[in-house]
Amino acid sequence: MMLKEGEYRIPSGCAISGFINRDGRRVNGSAIIQSMALMQERSNGLGGGFAAYGIYPEYQDYYALHLLFEDKLSRNQVEELIKDNFYIEAEDRIPTRHVRSIGKAPLLWRYFVTPRMAKIEESQETEADFMSRLVMRINDSVAGAYVVSSGKNMGAFKGVGYPEDIGEFFRLDEYQAYSWIAHGRFPTNTPGWWGGAHPFTLLDWSVVHNGEISSYGANRRFLEMYGYKMTLQTDTEVVAYAIDLLVRRHGLPLETAARVLAAPFWQEIDRLPAVERELYTHLRVVYGNLLLNGPFSIIVGFSGGFMALNDRIKLRPLVAASCGATLYAASEEAAIREICPDVEKVWYPRGGEPVIGRLEEETQCRLSA
Amino acid sequence: MxxxxxxxxxxxxxxxxxxxxxxxxxxxxxxxxxxxxxxxxxxxxxxxxxxxxxxxxxxxxxxxxxxxxxxxxxxxxxxxxxxxxxxxxxxxxxxxxVLLTGMGNDQPFPAYFDRLLLNASQVTNPSIDPLREPMELRTYLGRRPEPGAKTRTPLVPIATPIMFSAMSYGSISHEAFASLARAAKEFDTMFNTGEGGLPGDLYEYADHAVVQVASGRFGVHADYLNAGRIVEIKIGQGAKPGIGGHLPGEKITAPVAATRMIPEGTDALSPAPHHDIYSIEDLKQLIFTLKEATRYQKPVSVKVSAVHNVAAIASGIARAGADIIAIDGFRGGTGAAPTMIRDHVGIPIELAIAAVDQRLRDEGIRNQVSLVAAGGFRSSADVVKAIALGADAVYIATAALIALGCHLCQKCYTGKCSWGIATQDPYRSRRLNPEIGAERLYNLLRGWSHEIKEMLGGMGINSIESLRGNRLHLRGVGLNEVELKLLGVKHAGEAM
Structure with missing residues (x-):
C-alpha cells in the first residue's frame, strides 16, 4: 500500500511569489494568481496555495482556524476539541466555486475562535504556546483532520491543483489583503494530498518554500527538543517552526533569525569587527543545528510583514522588486513584471540576505485600531 | 619465555x-x-x-x-x-x-559502522562541490548557553571534528607524544595528555591540549590545569571499563617521573575509581573544583567508557555541570589491559552515541553539552557516521598511532615497541622523529578532512553542524529491527 503523504518525505521543486503593500492598501487575490499563472511551468498541478493577511478585519481579534477534514468523523472529533478549548464566534464552510481541473476536495471549514481563559491557565502556558500546542495536537492525533492555518486576521488556502486553479476554487478574488504569498508545487512523487501543499503555517506565520533542505534531520531533531512535533515530514514545516522558536519564543529579531537559518560562513564571520564577530559566532554555536542547509528560497508571511530569504549559497532563484509602497519577491522576475510592469527597482538578493517588508508604523496602528 | x-x-x-x-x-x-x-x-x-x-x-x-x-x-x-x-x-x-594485551578489542564483534551507509543528493537538490564552494568543518566544543544567557566559559573551536585521544606520556614515548602535540597545533585541533601530565618542554603546545585529570592524579597541578585548553576528568576508558591503570616501574624513567610527580622507577598505579568520586554528586564537586581552579575559563569534559547504562550516566554528567561528555567505545585502545576486560566489557560506540544523543534530546539538554565519541574510528567514513548519529566530534588514537608506524602487534604493555611509540627506551624511541611523525599525523587529518568535505558535499550540505544528529542521512544494511531502533536509522531501501 502506498503511504499517504505526511507519513514520508517528498522532495519537491516549486514556484513562489508574494508581495506586501506597505501602506496597508488591501487588494484582492487576482494579482497574485496572475503572477503564479505565469510560472505554471514550475509547478506540475499537484499543489498550489496562498496565504493572505488582513482578510478578516471583522474578526481580527479571533484566531481564524482553517481546517481540512477527510470525513465527518474527523470533523466531529475536532469540533469537540475546539468546543472544549475555545469560544466559537463564527463558523462556516470555506466558500469555494467549482473548477473543472480540481478533483474531489476534502471538507473545508473555518472557525473564528478565542481560547477559554480557564483552559490556558490550566495548561500553565502562554496563549500562543497553548494555541500552537493545540494545532499540533489536531494534526498529530486526529486522523483525517489538518489545520491549514490558525493565525489572526489571516488565512491560508491550499489544495491539489495548479495555483491559479486553486485561487479560482477558493474565490480569492473576493478577499482583500495587504499581503499575499503564494506557492506552486512540483512534488517528485505523490498521490496528492491537500494538506501537503504550501503554505505551511503556525499561528501568524506562513511559509512558502522552494527547495529541499538537506539538513532536515538535524533541524527536525533540534526542534523536537523544544516540543515541536513534525507531523507532515516536510521541510517547510521545519522552516515555520524554526522561525516560531527563534522569533516568538527566543525573542530574536527577524533579521537575526535569518542569519541563523542562512548563517554566514566562518570565513565571513572571522573578518567581521569584534562585536559582530562575537554575535555571529555565538549564533552559530548555539543554533548551528537550525542552519537550513541545502537549496531553498522561502517567503515567510507574518502579521504586518513578510520576509524573503535564500539559502546561503543561493542554490534556488529569488528576485525582489519594489514599486511605490509595494515590495515584491518571487522565483522569477517575469512573475513580478507580469503584475507590475512599471516596477521601479529589481534586485537579486544575495544568498542569506533577507528581504524584509513591513507595514509602515502608521498603517500598523490604523490596522490594529 | x-x-x-x-x-x-x-x-x-x-x-x-x-x-x-x-x-x-x-x-x-x-x-x-x-x-x-x-x-x-x-x-x-x-x-x-x-x-x-x-x-x-x-x-x-x-x-x-x-x-x-x-x-x-x-x-x-x-x-x-x-x-x-x-x-x-x-x-x-x-x-x-592475568593475560595482558595492548590496543583495542580484536574480537569479531559486529562493527555497526560497516552496516551503515550514507546518502547523496540526486536531482531534487544539488550536491555541493567542495573544490568550488566553502565547506565548513569548524566545530565548537563546550557548553551552549540558554537563550538570552551569557556564556561564562569560552567555547573551544577546532578546525576539524577530529581530535587525538588520550595517550599518556609514559605509556607512549616523548617522541610520539610530541608528534601528536605538534600535529594538533598545526591543524588547529586538540591532543589529549592522558593521565600522565604534560612534559615541561611541551607547554608551548598546551593551548591545543586537553589536560586530563585521572584517578591517579599524575602530573596534575595548577599550572597544568591552567595551561590546557580543556580539562578532562577521566572516569573510564573504552578498552578497560571499570578498572584502573598500571604503568610498570621500568617505564618510569627520570623524565616520566618528573612529569608525573612520582619517584623514578616506582609503579604508577591509577585506582579503578576516583577515590573522591563514589557518586554523581561527588563528580559535580570535582567538576566545580576544576572550574574554580581554572576560573571558569576552561570547559570541563568528563570521559566515560560506553557501558550498558551510558545514556543515563551521560545525562547525569550533563546535569552535574560538565561542558563536554566524551564516550569511549569498546574498540578503544590502551597501552595495557587485561585481555578478558578488553575483549568482553563495554558496548559498541555506535550504539552508545545513538543512545546518549537521543536521551539528551529527550531531556531537552542535548544542546547544552558537546558530545565527543572515541574508540575505533578507522576512517573518515566512520567519523561522518558517528557525527550523523549525534556526536559533535571524535577522538582518534589507534588511527594516529598507525599513522606513526604502529602495526597493531598489541604488545604495547611490554615496553619493547620496535616502532619507538610505546616504549621509554631511548634506543627505540629515537627511531620516531617528531617532525616526521607530526607531518604524518597532519597528513592523516588533512586527508580525512578532505574526505569528510566530499561526503558532506555529496549529501548537499556545506557545514558539519547540518550533519550532527542528522540520522536521515544514514541507512542500515543487514540490521535487525532492534538495532535500527537503537541507532535511530531506517533500513536501506526505505525512503526519506
Whole structure:
C-alpha cells in the first residue's frame, strides 16, 4: 500500500511569489494568481496555495482556524476539541466555486475562535504556546483532520491543483489583503494530498518554500527538543517552526533569525569587527543545528510583514522588486513584471540576505485600531 | 619465555638467504629480540617464539628479504575451542598470571559502522562541490548557553571534528607524544595528555591540549590545569571499563617521573575509581573544583567508557555541570589491559552515541553539552557516521598511532615497541622523529578532512553542524529491527 503523504518525505521543486503593500492598501487575490499563472511551468498541478493577511478585519481579534477534514468523523472529533478549548464566534464552510481541473476536495471549514481563559491557565502556558500546542495536537492525533492555518486576521488556502486553479476554487478574488504569498508545487512523487501543499503555517506565520533542505534531520531533531512535533515530514514545516522558536519564543529579531537559518560562513564571520564577530559566532554555536542547509528560497508571511530569504549559497532563484509602497519577491522576475510592469527597482538578493517588508508604523496602528 | 612451551610459536620469520645482504638492520631494530646474529658462524637466524609480528624488520629490510607468516601448521580447527583460547590457557598454565594485551578489542564483534551507509543528493537538490564552494568543518566544543544567557566559559573551536585521544606520556614515548602535540597545533585541533601530565618542554603546545585529570592524579597541578585548553576528568576508558591503570616501574624513567610527580622507577598505579568520586554528586564537586581552579575559563569534559547504562550516566554528567561528555567505545585502545576486560566489557560506540544523543534530546539538554565519541574510528567514513548519529566530534588514537608506524602487534604493555611509540627506551624511541611523525599525523587529518568535505558535499550540505544528529542521512544494511531502533536509522531501501 502506498503511504499517504505526511507519513514520508517528498522532495519537491516549486514556484513562489508574494508581495506586501506597505501602506496597508488591501487588494484582492487576482494579482497574485496572475503572477503564479505565469510560472505554471514550475509547478506540475499537484499543489498550489496562498496565504493572505488582513482578510478578516471583522474578526481580527479571533484566531481564524482553517481546517481540512477527510470525513465527518474527523470533523466531529475536532469540533469537540475546539468546543472544549475555545469560544466559537463564527463558523462556516470555506466558500469555494467549482473548477473543472480540481478533483474531489476534502471538507473545508473555518472557525473564528478565542481560547477559554480557564483552559490556558490550566495548561500553565502562554496563549500562543497553548494555541500552537493545540494545532499540533489536531494534526498529530486526529486522523483525517489538518489545520491549514490558525493565525489572526489571516488565512491560508491550499489544495491539489495548479495555483491559479486553486485561487479560482477558493474565490480569492473576493478577499482583500495587504499581503499575499503564494506557492506552486512540483512534488517528485505523490498521490496528492491537500494538506501537503504550501503554505505551511503556525499561528501568524506562513511559509512558502522552494527547495529541499538537506539538513532536515538535524533541524527536525533540534526542534523536537523544544516540543515541536513534525507531523507532515516536510521541510517547510521545519522552516515555520524554526522561525516560531527563534522569533516568538527566543525573542530574536527577524533579521537575526535569518542569519541563523542562512548563517554566514566562518570565513565571513572571522573578518567581521569584534562585536559582530562575537554575535555571529555565538549564533552559530548555539543554533548551528537550525542552519537550513541545502537549496531553498522561502517567503515567510507574518502579521504586518513578510520576509524573503535564500539559502546561503543561493542554490534556488529569488528576485525582489519594489514599486511605490509595494515590495515584491518571487522565483522569477517575469512573475513580478507580469503584475507590475512599471516596477521601479529589481534586485537579486544575495544568498542569506533577507528581504524584509513591513507595514509602515502608521498603517500598523490604523490596522490594529 | 619459559624454556618449554606446549604451544607452537605464533609466527615464523622467513629470511630469503639469496636476498639478505647481512646488514643486520633487523637484528638491531627488532624490539623483541626475535632477530639474532651469530657472529662466530656469520649467520642470521630468528627465534620465532619471540616474534610478535610488528613488521618492523620487514618494513626496514633494505633487501626485502624478510617475510613473517602465521605459523603453520595450524592447530586442528575447532569452532569453539579456538586457537586463541588454547594459547591463552597454555600461557596461564605456564605463568599463573592475568593475560595482558595492548590496543583495542580484536574480537569479531559486529562493527555497526560497516552496516551503515550514507546518502547523496540526486536531482531534487544539488550536491555541493567542495573544490568550488566553502565547506565548513569548524566545530565548537563546550557548553551552549540558554537563550538570552551569557556564556561564562569560552567555547573551544577546532578546525576539524577530529581530535587525538588520550595517550599518556609514559605509556607512549616523548617522541610520539610530541608528534601528536605538534600535529594538533598545526591543524588547529586538540591532543589529549592522558593521565600522565604534560612534559615541561611541551607547554608551548598546551593551548591545543586537553589536560586530563585521572584517578591517579599524575602530573596534575595548577599550572597544568591552567595551561590546557580543556580539562578532562577521566572516569573510564573504552578498552578497560571499570578498572584502573598500571604503568610498570621500568617505564618510569627520570623524565616520566618528573612529569608525573612520582619517584623514578616506582609503579604508577591509577585506582579503578576516583577515590573522591563514589557518586554523581561527588563528580559535580570535582567538576566545580576544576572550574574554580581554572576560573571558569576552561570547559570541563568528563570521559566515560560506553557501558550498558551510558545514556543515563551521560545525562547525569550533563546535569552535574560538565561542558563536554566524551564516550569511549569498546574498540578503544590502551597501552595495557587485561585481555578478558578488553575483549568482553563495554558496548559498541555506535550504539552508545545513538543512545546518549537521543536521551539528551529527550531531556531537552542535548544542546547544552558537546558530545565527543572515541574508540575505533578507522576512517573518515566512520567519523561522518558517528557525527550523523549525534556526536559533535571524535577522538582518534589507534588511527594516529598507525599513522606513526604502529602495526597493531598489541604488545604495547611490554615496553619493547620496535616502532619507538610505546616504549621509554631511548634506543627505540629515537627511531620516531617528531617532525616526521607530526607531518604524518597532519597528513592523516588533512586527508580525512578532505574526505569528510566530499561526503558532506555529496549529501548537499556545506557545514558539519547540518550533519550532527542528522540520522536521515544514514541507512542500515543487514540490521535487525532492534538495532535500527537503537541507532535511530531506517533500513536501506526505505525512503526519506
Amino acid at each position: 619459559p624454556t618449554l612451551s606446549l604451544m607452537p610459536t605464533e609466527f615464523t620469520v622467513v629470511r630469503n638467504e639469496e636476498k639478505c645482504i647481512k646488514c643486520l638492520a633487523c637484528v638491531r631494530q627488532c624490539g623483541f629480540e626475535a632477530q639474532q646474529y651469530d657472529a662466530e658462524d656469520d649467520r642470521l637466524y630468528a627465534i620465532d617464539a619471540n616474534c610478535v609480528n610488528c613488521q618492523r624488520c620487514v618494513s626496514i629490510c633494505p633487501a626485502g628479504a624478510l617475510t613473517i607468516y602465521k605459523n603453520p601448521p595450524p592447530l586442528r580447527p575447532h569452532a569453539f575451542w579456538t586457537e586463541n583460547h588454547l594459547r591463552n590457557i597454555a600461557k596461564q598454565a605456564e605463568t599463573g598470571g
